[in-house]
Amino acid sequence: MEEVKRSTDIRLVRKAIRGSVDAYGELITIHKGYLYRMAYLHSGSEDAALEIVQETVLKGFHSIKTLQNPAVFRSWMTTILIHVSSDYYRRNIPFSELPEEEQEQENSGISAEERLDLYAAIRRLPEHYRMVIVLKYFDGLKQDEIAGIMNIPRGSVSSYLTRAKKELRKSLEEGYLNG
Structure with missing residues (x-):
């Protein structure tokens, strides 16, 4: 298919x-x-x-x-x-906040409030970090694909992902982001 x-x-x-x-x-x-x-x-x-x-x-x-x-x-x-x-x-x-009325997704495993906090934290990331997070975790792309889209070396993608997740962990209460 x-x-x-x-x-x-x-x-x-x-x-x-x-x-x-x-x-x-x-x-x-x-x-x-x-x-x-x-x-x-x-x-x-x-x-x-x-x-x-x-x-x-x-x-x-x-x-x-x-x-x-x-x-x-x-x-x-x-x-x-x-x-x-x-x-x-x-x-x-600048980036606006997601609307409060966002509906909770049944299979997400996190509440609508937690998801709003996550989205807001992602939008506060520097652009290159935000981009790799969105492409990796929301679009499911591999690091090689992200590197091609962003026109950066694969090692930079890996580094940006690590740093972005570290920044997100700082921004969010413990337990929101696994991995």
Whole structure:
């Protein structure tokens, strides 16, 4: 199933690189949930996340012809999203807090209040630490993939993860973050 999805993505990416607006639109439809989740994790605001995704999609559309390897489309879009997110917060207000009404997820194992504290602590991290935490623990990427997206050595990813977790432990009461 995953292999079929991947080959469909690659086929669509190749069409998009050749100028197919419809293929690019299909790719965005396939990946819009992922892009929104990533933008929301960075911003903590629905409005900011929607704006970040919109700008990411537009920038991706304008530069899709520069994509060399169709198999890395999602990582390529993530890189664009990271840059757009950084630019957004340079232009706008600092990171806002997540809304208090966030619903508790049944399988998360932590309360909504603990999750809000965690998200707020993540948003207080320096940008490069925040990025590796989000990519590793919220998107499930491997350190090599993170290194490629952030254009840094793998050793830096490992170092950033270690330092970011140390910072989070300082920010949170004991027991919120395992590992």
